[in-house]
Amino acid sequence: MFQIDSQVETEVVRLLKLKTPLLAIAEETGTDLPEIEKISKVYRVIELRNTGKAVENISNLVGFSTRIVKKILIQKGAKDLKPVNFKNKKPLTRQELRLCFEELYFRFVKALNVGSPRVLRVFKLDAVRIFFRLLEETPTLKTRVKTLMPVFVYSFLRDRGIDITFTHLKKYSGLTRHQSFQMFKKISEEFPKHTTRERKPKIIEYVTTVKNHFLLSSQFLENAAKILEKFWGLLSDTTDKVIAGTISALALISLRRDSPYMLHLCGVLGIAQSSVIYNIKKLAKNLGILGFTTVGRSKDLIRCQILAKVESIQYI
Known part of the structure; x- marks a missing residue:
């Protein structure tokens, strides 16, 4: 051009x-x-x-x-365009919808600055095909295109192994955490083949980074892997790094380790400490466990009521 x-x-x-x-x-x-x-x-x-x-x-x-x-x-798309405004507009034609989708796709891709341009173009064609098939199979999603589109692009790129974070989704979509996860659930429940991938090896890679950085024992890694397997269904609706931080914190508690401090652990992974605390608190709530206050004050509760549910975990 x-x-x-x-x-x-x-x-x-x-x-x-x-x-x-x-x-x-x-x-x-x-x-x-x-x-x-x-x-x-x-x-x-x-x-x-x-x-x-x-x-x-x-x-x-x-x-x-x-x-x-x-x-x-x-x-x-990535540099100059504002997010597409769907408010008070007539339903978009397929042509307009495709253009909006491609604008958003390249907004994400250019911001990440990763991957081969040729491969990403091939990915785009696949993404467009799946996106429109999804809309045809579930017409009700057409009324939620503003939320669906960025969440779909984010999920699609992660599914293809692109290292995109939740921060990118928030920045380039303007969606709240609640809006994003509501749509994640919608896609995951109805179209799991389009949005799930084998994430566990990547999460374990992040945990291994923590282990190597702080010179932790192999038992730390083994416990973290068992915790991940046991609670995957309750933890998988957040980013890989936050999951890695959560199971790392729980594995440290299982080994009665007071260091590294969670703040330092999260720093190595590049995530907010509050995200891990929120995830552990949510895990306790979903398991029906009462009495959780803070991670520091609730270590015995975590060991006796949360980690006790993990089969063959090694305690120290």
Whole structure:
């Protein structure tokens, strides 16, 4: 498509925002006027899309074919586009829905800056196919596209082994934790083949990182693995690193270790300590265990009522 120098484009867009005439921009930047006009049109496409204009309307207003407009929007998705606003809009056509999906997909991919471009393009085709099949199989999801789309893209990329975190989902979707996990449940219950993957080996890799960093015994790793197997169904609705932090904390308690402190453990994994505390508290609640206050004050309760449910776990 358009090959435009990024530095020139940045400067031209800055001047366009200041309402500088195109001829003056050409003189100031030393760029040919046709090139300035091209950048101006691209900038106009992004502006119109951010006001909610449909692709066909943008095409008519700017003078580009709908194919070119789509390519511009997808190419610029991660950097310049605001999240698609679905509020108070008529149901999107399949064409518009696909464009929104691709914009969002590339927003995530470019932010992560991982993987082979060719492989990610192949992944995108697969993601689009599965997404529309999902909508056809469950029409009620069409009314929840705003929530479904980012959660689906996030789940799809994780399913393909891309290291994407919940932080990315929150940042690029604007969804709350509750909204996200409600949709995770919806997808997992009805379409498990599309959203589940073998996550346990990756989680154990994170636990091994903790073990090696703090020079912990092999018993720590064995206990963590047993805890993961026992409580997988209750822990699997959060990120891999938070699960790893949770079972690491529980494994330390099983070994009566007072160090490393949970804060340091979470620091190694790059997660918030509060996430692990919340997960342990939620685990106790789901098991019907009363009396949990804080991890420090509830260690005996954790050993006697939570960890006691894990078969063949080794205590010290």
